[in-house]
Amino acid sequence: MKSLMPQKRHFLQAFLLASVLAFPSSSRSEGSVDASSLTPLLQQQPEMFRLLYRVFDLTPTSIGTGTRVGNRLAPGIGGARISPYTFLINLKSDTRKENDFLVTVNARTIFLDENGRVTPRIEEAVSFHEILRSITITNNPDTARVTGKALLTQYITSVTPNDYMSSSGTPLNTLAGVLAQDRANVHRFGNPDGDQMDSYFINVERRKEIGQMPIEIDEANGADEESIIRAVTSGSPIRLGVKVYLNSDMSKSFSVSLPRLSPKTYAESNEWE
Structure with a gap:
């Protein structure tokens, strides 16, 4: 060492x-x-x-x-x-x-x-x-900065009308706002959509970090930023795969993608690319 x-x-x-x-x-x-x-x-x-x-x-x-x-x-x-x-x-x-x-x-x-x-x-x-x-x-000041990043958590979620309204009743039309409300619904409000749990956004302080994280769109499996943003801003239901990373400077970032479809129905799909 x-x-x-x-x-x-x-x-x-x-x-x-x-x-x-x-x-x-x-x-x-x-x-x-x-x-x-x-x-x-x-x-x-x-x-x-x-x-x-x-x-x-x-x-x-x-x-x-x-x-x-x-x-x-x-x-x-x-x-x-x-x-x-x-x-x-x-x-x-x-x-x-x-x-x-x-x-x-x-x-x-x-x-x-x-x-x-x-x-x-x-x-x-x-x-x-x-x-x-x-x-x-x-x-560590004695080493060069690492260029890698580590996966903190990942999950698949169904973004539905339940996620387009904040806990105080304010309409949400940004990707960060919708993703934060989705995790609040999962961890605080009984998980009405039956979404996959995650191990990170378990309290309000962690969920507030979502608005501060840069969000990247992973274009695998046909995802593209325009269609995802359009679905979110219009309030349309959409199923998303989310990964959260810890970066070398101790900041965190999101990667959003469409989950890979399996022989199961789209609503039941829980598989990653």
């Missing part, structure tokens, strides 16, 4: 530690940690945990760094690794051997004394547990 340049790595660790911990500098240092040991912590945010393992090349054997507690400062937990943790990873879809992303896991570390009581004094600690605060993914 490619590591950060020593100067940058030292600065990053020092900055993160200063914002989370208040230990003397001689009591802490960088220590290796494998991803499997962080599984219980990462699973406190299940969606992000699944994203890391499905979209990125993080595995249980991936090695990162944590903050090593010194034996002199805290003999009861000396040698343990605590937050923050960092890993260098890449998209699974990228075949290059570069680690283009830096994952930082921040947690609140709670120390327990020999009686199992919480103590603010690390030197009294004989055990500890951590509460996940955040998982951030940023570009």
